[in-house]
Amino acid sequence: MGFPTGLSGKQLACRANLQAQKFGSQFSVPAEVVNLRLLGDRTILELHDGKQLTARSILIATGVTYRQLPIPGIKKYEGVGIYYSATTVEAQMCGGQTIVIIGGGNSAGQAAVFMSKHFKEVILIIRGSDLTKSISNYLVQRIEIIDNINLMTHTEVTGVTGDRVLETIEIRRCIIET
Numbered sequence: 437m438g439f440p441t442g443l444s445g446k447q448l449a450c451r452a453n454l455q456a457q458k459f460g461s462q463f464s465v466p467a468e469v470v471n472l473r474l475l476g477d478r479t480i481l482e483l484h485d486g487k488q489l490t491a492r493s494i495l496i497a498t499g500v501t502y503r504q505l506p507i508p509g510i511k512k513y514e515g516v517g518i519y520y521s522a523t524t525v526e527a528q529m530c531g532g533q534t535i536v537i538i539g540g541g542n543s544a545g546q547a548a549v550f551m552s553k554h555f556k557e558v559i560l561i562i563r564g565s566d567l568t569k570s571i572s573n574y575l576v577q578r579i580e581i582i583d584n585i586n587l588m589t590h591t592e593v594t595g596v597t598g599d600r601v602l603e604t605i606e607i608r609r610c611i612i613e614t
Contacts, residue, residue, distance in 0.1 A: 517602020
């Protein structure tokens, strides 16, 4: 809302930073918090360097780390064929024909269900023998009734190739119980 021509996440963060500074916010980045305690309606944060901060509200944003496949050269394709989220943005960038989702957890299952609305074919690759070991039953049932989701069991991705963008993935069929 409010950005009819679009705005990247980085641009939005920069604007938020400028606005916060305009209204008197102070930033201490990076700052490691080693202790947190309540004092009435205030929270006292003790930083690694011994400084203390007092606040009425605290937003804890620890970040996220995605589990990456141990494949040489995979980082080259992040953002140009390999994505760690499944939103309409990724659906638009991927063209709509066939998409491969790797993983047997609930996140992968939810991604497969969502992306099945945007792609001709969704291939879900898992190392194990079936989805029921790692995905909620309600989600397994949804995946099973969607015609354009194809499950490849006992399969691992072993390589990725392409010039500037991801063009192919290499897979290996194997028996690995997870």
